[in-house]
Amino acid sequence: MSEAQSLLSLFEKPYPDVTTPRANEAIVFEMEERPAVSVRLGAGSTINLRKRPDADPSRLGTATVIPRGSAFSFFVRTHRQAAKDLCDAFMKTTGVQDLMEFAARVKNIVNESLFIYSLSFVILHKKELRNFRLPSLVEVFPQKFVPVEHLVKSQQEAVRRDKNEETQMVIEHGPDFSSTSIKPEHRVSYWREDYGLNIHHWHWHLVYPIEMNVNRDRKGEIFFYMHQQMITRYDMERLSVGLRRVEKLENWRIPIPDGYFSKLTVNNSGRAWGTRQDTTNMKDFRRNDIGLQQLDITELEVWRNRLMDAIHQGYMKNAKGDTIHLSDDVTTGKRGIDILGDAFEADSSLSPHFQFYGDLHNMAHVLISFSHDNDNAHKEEMGVMGDSATAMRDPVFYRLHKFVDDVFQAYKLTQRPYTLENLSMPGVVVNQVSVTSKKQVNKLTTGWSMREFEASRGIDFSSPKPVILRLTHLDSVPFNYHIEITNNEPRPTVVTVRIFLAPKHNGAGEEMPFMEQRVLWSEMDKFNHTLNPGKNQIVRASKDSSVTNPNDFTFRDLNARPMTSTEASEFDFCGCGWPQHLLLPRGKPEGMTFQLFFMITDFEKDKVEQARGARSCANAVSFCGVLDAKFPDSRPMGFPFDRRPPPSLLDASVLTAADYARLGNIMMQDITITFLGDKLVK
Ligand code: CUO
Structure with a gap:
């Protein structure tokens, strides 16, 4: 097996042979009792790993704080820090073999989605890895694209099957998606749940991550523009099926009319994404299981008012009290829209004053994704709005981003008209x-x-043959x-x-x-x-x-x-x-x-x-x-x-x-x- 195949096998099931969910147990077992271990790779082969003191969880920073089996959310600041720590550790490896060995060691220690995010990030950003082609997220995590009932049925079928059976196993999904004719919003579920749309969103946030020191040109502006274009396209789709254009989610004190039930599971754990009933209220965040402090809706409102004040005053203030003018007519330095994008998304490393302008867009995702269980009373997982690979499935995503876009448009209307x-x-x-x-x-x-x-890359169907996933989608x-x-x-x-x-x-x-x-x-x-x-x-x-x-x-x-x-x-x-x-x-x-x-x-x-x-x-x-x-x-x-x-x-x-x-x-x-x-x- 080539180095490339070995590294890319780390994106696949089955996972390495140690699958304990308790990170520390796994590493103690490997480090102390088996200084060199064999790890089974997805393609059915094994690699031998040398002893790696740097794979000690204490050296992975906060990368192990997100429990395996639970959701990883780039909108959550502590999760972003975990990703940064794991990406930093990956970036420090020297060469493909070194990365592969290190990554194989930590694969069964860290959260599954965090692992895939970080490995994808390092392949994208490490110059010597630029000949590796990232696998499709649909194959890595079929669970994030296909309802769990299809996958479970197929796994049962695979177990029952005669091993000599020649016909290929195929899982079909669509075109009904998760919709019914009862809810008008379901008329566009084929579009919201499209695999390519959701991969695009995941991939875009991987290329333009916040707080990861990637130094992308006009990052705040492209955050505005790419999401603005999502809304225009969603509106075109809505008008095509006789729906009104999407309305912004601006009042966070009244119920959200449309619920969302993804029918998906988070990782390979079988843990379901949180669901949201129709007419659910956003609530103050009161959980203590993801490392975030409590946060009230009032705080979001204060941040929004400060951003709007900045737009109408024409400037922001940094932490030192300096004035930063907001204008798109600049010959040097950043455009106002770029600065505003950094402050609003928010990227704490680029926002003019993170403490003051806050973390509005990210935390709006978080509060909405926990609106069904804001205090963890039911021990429910976050909703799909928490993950960039699934957020676009939920109708409320577009309502939130219509609000985001309206703030950006308020800024744009303060600019002089084109001549x-x-x-x-x-x-x-x-x-x-x-x-x-x-x-x-x-x-x-x-x-x-x-x-x-090929669904069998991401899920173990115990099938000698690949299991194919056939998805229906709009095309032209x-x-x-x-x-x-x-x-x-x-x-x-x-x-x-x-x-x-x-x-x-x-x-x-x-x-x-x-x-x-x-x-x-x-x-x-x-x-x-x-x-x-x-x-x-x-x-x-x-x-x-x-x-x-x-x-x-x-x-x-x-x-x-x-x-x-x-x-x-x-x-x-x-x-x-x-x-x-x-x-x-x-x-x-x-x-x-x-x-x-x-x-x-x-x-x-x-x-x-x-x-x-x-x-x-x-x-x-x-x-x-x-x-x-x-x-x-x-x-x-x-x-x-x-x-x-x-x-x-x-x-x-x-x-x-x-x-x-x-x-x-x-x-x-x-x-x-x-x-x-x-x-x-x-
Ligand atoms: Cu892409 Cu809100 O930024 O989802």
Whole structure:
């Protein structure tokens, strides 16, 4: 077995042969009585481990404080510290063999999710490990994606099976998901419970972690932007199925109307995620089992007021009392939105004053995730809102993040509107735009597809053959953008092409004015292109989108050739993008009208000076940035919809996005998206 296979086997079941849940017992047994032990790896082989005094739990810092079998939450500060301590220990190892031995030692000591998080983190951040491709989280933890009843039934079936049985065991999930027709909110459960969506969220928070010293460019701003785009896409999906746009969760003193019952288990322990009944109230946090101090809702309200005061005053104060101005029009230093993102998320290492502005977004996740058992009276586990791999399943996630986004939008509305000069590009005229798919013009289609994973990597089915997990998901037929542009300059000109999508009508069926539609524009693509003088025809494939991963980024093909280190590091880093299969909203069976917005800007103004050798993600750069380098677009994220429109366009009685198209470098196009259900043919 190669080093690579051995290391990646640590992501798999079965776990090493010592499986006691009591961390200290395990290490004493190994350290004192068996100075060298064999550890069974997932692929059925063993490795011999040397004695490792540094695997002593006392040297792992706080990494062992999270009990095995329970949930690991990056929203909980003590859990973040545990992750930091374990990641630091992993980062100190020298070489693949050393890491593998050390990780195998601690795998059965530390919390399972913490272990996978930390091993993933170190593969992503240790330069010599950049040729390792992270396995899909669906295969590592099928329990976080598939209801426990499917998994238990399959395990029972595997035990009963004749060992010579030839047919493959398959677990199917979907398209009913956990929904019924009784609850309107369940109409979008297929989307909230999508495997790719939840992997995206887990992966994104792995690439942009808080308090882990990763030094990512514009981290606070991308926290705002990526989550804002989640809300726009959720709203497009809701409008597709006849639901109103999501409402923010702003009043934390009244019941949350919608409950959530995930039917999932936390790890391999069989411990169920906490559930939330309809009309549950958020409550003051009174548990003492996860190392957090008591926290009242009042405290969240105080933090919110301080953030809002800062927005309207235009500045924050740091711990020394210095004034930090909040403005997005800066030539050096951080934009206001970036500072606000760090303070709000919150990252205590980057917030201007963590004690004062608090830990609002993280602790809102925590209070909601414990609202069913805030004082541990029932010894219930946290709800799915506590884990970035499961939080997006819960309807309340979007209500919380709509609140978060509204605070950010309140800040954005304090910024000066864009001027015509900011928006236009003299010398460049867009003549025509369209999309084509299967020879149809401006008509796109969606429907159901299926994807297979190998569940037996994450769960021991005692089956000699792999057990396949077949998941149903929304998908769309690939398409191409066609853009015809005239360059009136006498020389080649490099431009940035920006493409957005939004529904044309609101829930009442009316065409939306600019300010209503402004927060519904979803980025579809952004790329650079060199225009020759005269007419230019650009054809761009939907699979090359700057927001999505290619399809196979969430899937491991064991028969594929090994990746080069460049491919693998791009896979691990850039794999945090939006799932390709959710690039389009569902639309309606009878067709639903959306608008595409095309904007051409001058790359001279957009470009960012990078250090030599910086490699951009070929895909997903809009959400993932660039590995070890700066975010490659100098404009504020969300440009041009992140601010109010120029007053000079306000002469229309009701301004719409189409008024932007009076500028030659902008054009819009109505398109129809039709949902074909099971009849989708790609
Ligand atoms: Cu991604 Cu609240 O930050 O979930």
